Amino acid sequence: MSRPLRLAVFDVDGTLVDSQHHIHAAMGLCFEGQGLECPPLAQVRGIIGLSLPQAMRRLISGLTDAQYDALVEGYKNTFKTKRLAGEFAPLYAGVIQMLDGLAQDDHLLLGLATGKSRRGLNAVLDGHGLTSRFVTAQVADNHPSKPHPSMLLAALSETGVEAQDAVMIGDTTFDMEMGRAAGMHCIGVSWGYHLVDDLRTAGAAWIVDDAAALQALLDGFWG
Incomplete structure (x- = not known):
């Protein structure tokens, strides 16, 4: 009897790509465009992984809906300019x-x-030449923000893999809470943007410290 299909779902920012400084720079420009002071990097790191509307509301309170919308659009336009200029955040080692x-x-x-x-x-x-690597890719355009499990439920549906045969890999509590809500195994990576203790509290059953350790864990994950 052949082995069943398994599914490993990765977060992107803070897990595959070290984007914190690119994100903070874009935040700085969009906040400046609205006459607002940009939150410090440590605060911005805390919202990476959320969809933009939710992220903006966590970063600053008391604005009007129009101001929040302007921040979101300003951020998108700033990142578009960076992309057109060929600026990409680097992949993590390995x-x-x-x-x-x-x-x-x-x-x-x-x-x-x-x-x-x-x-x-x-x-x-x-x-980064990664377009053909992934059979399913869920984004904020089509789903509620993490930690809602919608993204992972869609990935399971698209691939036909059962939740017990799937794992969510990420660097934030949002990823771990999302994976747990979807009934999947959860692996946290220590090189990203949330504290390891917080990842464990949020549902990470394993923590890995580099890409090689993550591969080794996944290679033997299901026996």
Whole structure:
């Protein structure tokens, strides 16, 4: 009897791509455009992974709906300008090698679940030559913000994999809470934007410290 298909779903920002400084710079420009002071990097790191409307409301309170909308549009336009200029956040060390290794398993499917827009995700994947790596890619355009499980439920539906045969991999509590809500296994990565203790509290059953360790865990995950 052949082995069942398995699914590993990755977050993007803070898990595959180290985008914190690009995100903070874009936040600075969009806040400046509205005459507002940009929150510090540590605060911005805390909202990475959320969809933009939710992120803006966590970063600053007391604005009108029109002001929040303007911040979101300003951020999108800033990031579009950066993409057109060929500016891409770097991949974390070992990510390409890890994905190459996981691709050797014909029974393991790879997916993405990100707070990015489809346009933003496509730019990152194209910029790093990753477009063909993932069989399912869920984005903020089509789903409620993390930690709602909608993205992962859609990934499971698209691939036909059962939740017990799937794992969510991410660097934030939003990822762990989303994975747990979808009934999936949860792996936290220590190199991202939320504290390891917080990841464990949110549902991470395993924590890995580099891409090679993540590959090794996934290689033996289901026995």
